[in-house]
Amino acid sequence: MAVLVIAEHDGRQLKPGFTNTVTAAAKLGEVTALVVGKEGADAAQAVAKVAGVKKVLLSEAPHYEGSSAENIAALVLTIAEQYSHLLAAASSYGKNIMPRVAALLDVQQVSEISAVESTDTFVRPTYAGNAMATVQSSDRIKVITVRATAFDPAGEQAAAPIEKLAPGPDVGLSKFKGAELSKSERPELTAARIIVSGGRGMGSADNFKILEALADKLGAAVGASRAAVDSGFMPNEYQVGQTGKIVAPDLYIAVGISGAIQHLAGMKDSKVIVAINKDAEAPIFSVASYWLVDDLFKAVPELTKELSS
């Protein structure tokens, strides 16, 4: 079987979910990776070195700037019939493009798989991860998005060959107007080994500084609950949960987060979970490996201080 994996990148760097997606794809057949963008040569070099990638297709054109689901789907369509499976990580990029590709191929996409049972059968979380469904697809081409945290990242290899792919049409339906991307010295949420996450209990954007100090001590990324984002404490891209980012770091420290179903959906596969909450009944404790009932404004600075000594 021939499998195509669409690689997400920012013009230079490859996004973290790709290597995990290759691990899932390699269970299905021989992997070709597609790098598409306004510029993609550097990303293609990185993709070529991901273990399991047999060939890289690189397609560059100005009309691939930004998300451009319409144009990327049109490009994928020009080569889709050569593959049995089309995959991408279930990131905002993959979720945007793949259903468009699927509909154009008259295929029912299988969203956010967490396990591969066979070439046509997959496990996927539904109901915020509270019901794991095993589904079998009868479509001739399988279009799939992959929950990156459920698969190990692929290792490295000697570079696979890179081939140019002629750009597809510019369908001219939408125009990229710019992006406001967060710049941070900290690790990216979905790739971090440790995450320190704050909720409504933080009280204000300013108070997040005490969490950031702890995160820096631990070399961690910072996350947030929906309530913290809605309250304007943190930008949207920090949200962890059913409808935010799905994370599974080695250590997740939840501070002032109650543990609603939708938040748990995004972090309960973390290896070790620490919860700090002043409410002894907080549902977050039901998934915590270690839990501390305390005022966060006391416990967090103390934790940072103790770790420094």
Next chain:
Amino acid sequence: MKVLVTVKRVIDPYVKVRVKSDGSGVETANIKMTMNPFCEIAVEQAVRMKEAGIVTEIVVVSVGVPQSQETLRTAMAMGADRGILVDAPAGVEPLAVAKLVKAIIEKEKPQLVITGKQAIDDDSNQTGQMIAALMGWPQATFISNVTVNGDSAEVTREIDGGLEKLTIKLPAVVTSDLRLNEPRYVTLPNIMKAKKKPLEVLKPEALGVDVTPRLKTLKVQEPPSRSAGVKVADVKELIAKLKNEARII
């Protein structure tokens, strides 16, 4: 301009769902149902655009069991003008929903279609993109802002790295994210008014769409549960556990 909004009836987001013991699905008998939260946001957006004088008519569409009429009535109580139910068994897949909506779009000719970004039951996150694909229209997914300017719209999308801004040509499909707006509560007088608004019921066959599933659900299981944790007395004990027991820091 006319707007079409899709609304799905789902298990209430605050209900703890239970997997049926025979592994065939989740328990739905006697469980509180509601409008998918993202669809509520989609309806609210359409109503605000109507209040601002940009939109002249709002048509809401649901695909599902007869009780989905309640969901359509709620949307009409929020301010939608008309409802269309495509009467079909629960669990029609996103591709089939998109085909049904396409057939309705071809009759109704809206300039804008607003769907939720995700149904919180199947967590598919596909339908809006699929409608856009089948229509050959632009799509703007996960939006936190939209402004219409004549025959195009400016949108802001919530993406993994932050925010993205696009100009899309109309007609188009947009899918709502959480921070697009805060939906209003429906009031009793508006619920009464909604009862008198037109609600049409159609069968999928009448729209010429085959809704046979492409995916077969072999089984549904509970996720693996986490082993019970321990309460620590203070920060010192927490650090000791993380260092010596979990060996994580």
